Amino acid sequence: MRGVPDELYEELRVEAKREGRSIGAQAIVLLRTGLEERRRRTDLVLRLEEVRRRFQIRPGGPTPEELIREDRDRGHRPPLY
C-alpha cells in the first residue's frame, strides 16, 4: 500500500493478522465501517432537524423546565438553607 504512514500500516497489519484477513481486505472493512459510522452520525444530525421542524410547543402554560421542576419537587420540600 503506497502513501500509508509506517505506524498506520503496522497497526493495520497487526489488526489484519488478528482478524485473519489480508491487509487490503482489512483496509476495506475499516473504510466501510468508518463511512457507515459517519453516515449514521450525519443521519442523526439531519434527523434532529427533521424532529425540530415538526415539534412545536404551543404557548399558554408552564415552560417545559417548570413542568420538569414540578415533577422533581413533587412531594419533596427542599430544606430552607
Add this chain to the structure above:
Amino acid sequence: MVTGPRSTSAVLDASSFVRAVDPESGDERARAWLEAIAGERLDASVPDVFFLEVTNTFTKLIRAGRLEPQAAEDALGFAHSLELSVIETRDIVWEILAAALDTGLSAYDASYVVVAARADAVLVTADRRLADTASRSALLPWVGPEDVFGDSEGDA
C-alpha cells in the same frame, strides 16, 4: 456558568433535551449541544430517569393540548437513537442518596449530579438550581458547547 477544567463529555438533563428539540424555545445553544451529541463529537450520558422525565413532560404537554402526539413520538424516537450512555440509577442509589441529603435536592435532581460527577462531565441543563449544584455545568440558554470545549468540542 461553566466551572472546572476542560472535559469532553456531557450529561444532558430532560430540560436541555426538550429545549433542544423545540425550535420555539429559541435556544440555539441547546440545539448545539444536542447536535454535537448526535454527531458524536461529544460523549454523553444520562441517568435512566432522563427518559421518564422527558416522556412525562411530553405527556403533560399533550394532555394540555400544547403538543402533538406525533411530534412527541418523533422526539422520543430520536432520543432513543442517540449514542447515550444510560446509567442505571439502581447502581448508584447510595451516591444519589448521599448527594440528595448533602445538597437538599430531590433524588431525581441528584441522579444527574451524581452521573455528571462520575463521568467528570459537564451537566447541561436549563434548570438553575441543578446547574448551581453540579461541579461542572452549562446553564442554558447562556452556555453552549463551544463555550466549554472550544470549536473542536472536545474531539471526543
